[in-house]
Amino acid sequence: MEKKIALLGMGTVGSGVLNILKENKDLLLNSTDELLTITHILVSDLNKTRTVDLSGIQVTDNIEDIKNAEIDLVVEVMGGLQDTKTHLLYFLEQGIPVVSANKDMLAEYIDELEHTALNNKTTILYEGAVAGGIPIIHSLTHSLNANRISKVMGILNGTTNFMLTQMADKGLEYEDVLKIAQDMGYAEADPSADVLGLDAARKTLLLARLAFKKRFKMSDLDVIGIDKVDKIDIVHGKKANMTLKLLGVVEDKSSSYHLSVAPIFVDNTHQLSNVKNEKNAVFVEGNAIGQAMFYGPGAGSYETASAVVSDMINTFNLSSKKTILPEEFGEVDQSKEQSDYYFRFSDSIESVKEVLKDYEYKLIDETDKVFIVKSISSKVYEDIQEELQVKASYQVIGAGQDGVAGTN
């Protein structure tokens, strides 16, 4: 049967969707019995030259043309916030299913959209919104569903992971690597959403919601970007067998939840340490599976479209008897658990040692006064910040803690 699909947006991901539908047409038809046909495309500029063949498709810059058409599915890859949400609500209210990869919008409106979908006996799927092609949304929903999830930790932004990898591997400074990322098209002219950690934060919020079945607000997250990262700390980290990664972390601390995005030093025996450049990975901890990790492309035209097209197939081919939507807001507590911390101080080495004398620590570099202080609480972490002049500090996720193969 033919399914008539409206594609809202014709950027990188939109083109990928069109290309996959074309290149894998036989395979998709074979596996679904549905002929997934793009009948309408919404674009912002009708005069733009397109490299993709659009014959037979009604291309419009007016959403009303699509609202008035007979459509079986809406695929939203155009970005935008409130207006986009309003359009999608309209379709859901008509009982038309939606697939979206718009993480900015979803982080804000996912609850409203999913409720509207459920009330109108239809669905909204969004695998492409988090970690590109990696099927983490579907896996949390349908494959790790026997687990009480205690932690999700991910490299969720390819741009910043590319930048941190280049700083580590090539010894480049932040400004130089930002320029390279911009030249290569990984970073926008205004890179704030990436480098300040906001993009990762939105994906982190979506993961927390699925993992814990609670609602969260963006303001629930502690967000630190990579814009203050100094090459020197990456170099010292390397000496201590650690790699700096921008991690979205969500944890169930039994009575409350911890949600954050921050650059964190990861021990080189940890699976996440080896996730390089624009790749993404999501590490999950559950009470049945223990620890698992999903690795793959965090962005890209075909790569993200792999997730979007999968959602399109599953919209027609897979149905859940029960959908649970989180109703309550999760209680958030930002205080961190006991952890190791990396510090670079500007005080004299003697005064640092004097303050740290009650704690277990390892001196990494005498000249730059770099220390790793072991197993300290949030309180002690703050005390140290007060008593000494800290030039840089990062949490350290240690060997043998997570991601390290069980035995030995």
Next chain:
Amino acid sequence: MEKKIALLGMGTVGSGVLNILKENKDLLLNSTDELLTITHILVSDLNKTRTVDLSGIQVTDNIEDIKNAEIDLVVEVMGGLQDTKTHLLYFLEQGIPVVSANKDMLAEYIDELEHTALNNKTTILYEGAVAGGIPIIHSLTHSLNANRISKVMGILNGTTNFMLTQMADKGLEYEDVLKIAQDMGYAEADPSADVLGLDAARKTLLLARLAFKKRFKMSDLDVIGIDKVDKIDIVHGKKANMTLKLLGVVEDKSSSYHLSVAPIFVDNTHQLSNVKNEKNAVFVEGNAIGQAMFYGPGAGSYETASAVVSDMINTFNLSSKKTILPEEFGEVDQSKEQSDYYFRFSDSIESVKEVLKDYEYKLIDETDKVFIVKSISSKVYEDIQEELQVKASYQVIGAGQDGVAGTN
């Protein structure tokens, strides 16, 4: 609603299933609206002392008791081949869904079982049969379904991965590490199925079938175990920044398929190289997603039960409108693509160099006459084996080939 479930088998995985159903009862009930209740358990020895609470459950050693009972689902974790299959066929013929983690049986009878399920409008799910808790079966079926899969490559046997890791990290000989694995309960008294690569081969076959939607026979696989692996090669590999891994590999070579299990040297920049001890990982290549990897526990009571219980939930909660069963057998061609190879020779270094003079090679060790020969065909590989005395040889999966982050 209560779902009455018969558990066939009460070993490691069976106990895990019971424990998860108990410990995550509220969570499971909440996410499915179904009360998953084990009403019957089939055991081989009624007199064995059990550590799990079995009150309210009918424990029997007679399958007829279960055939005569009113059952909504059969979960098979007891092992066995033809008899087990016969029982499962019986249930499927009654329209009763089945979940199985019995890879030995499934590798042989999956086609027959799935056809019977389909003909009787029911399902057989088997996530627990491949790579323990890692949701690779579900992901290939429902998350990577927009992709034409070209390659699947996995560390699918925890016992041999544990052994190879210990040989590499502790410099132990094969015999010593086998004994350790047996003492730790990782390896059976008769370790053949693991060390000869048969267990990995069965899982490899199941993955090939899903990836390529073709049928395969066990005889289609080239299988080499780890029983001939010498510590010395692992040591030399280490010097060349490579790690020896027992890999199940299936490849679509457009006109035919290649299926094999063999110890292969993996470059240390490859994601698979860092999968240690009893952990498993599956690396997938598709024409949309590019490359992705799924990492997690390959065995274990709770870990495998994570997959089994997920299948139990999905049996009731998730339905596919279309199920495609492979009908045709895939044509298999065992000749390998051009690749790098590791060799250790017993001939004089001069005669080795004379034979290798037309090829690009790297001398790894002069004394032990260890070479890596670059990009040679199967034909050249065999020629070298004929002209020289080869003490050991392994395929090498190189840096920049797979699993290495794109850019750079």
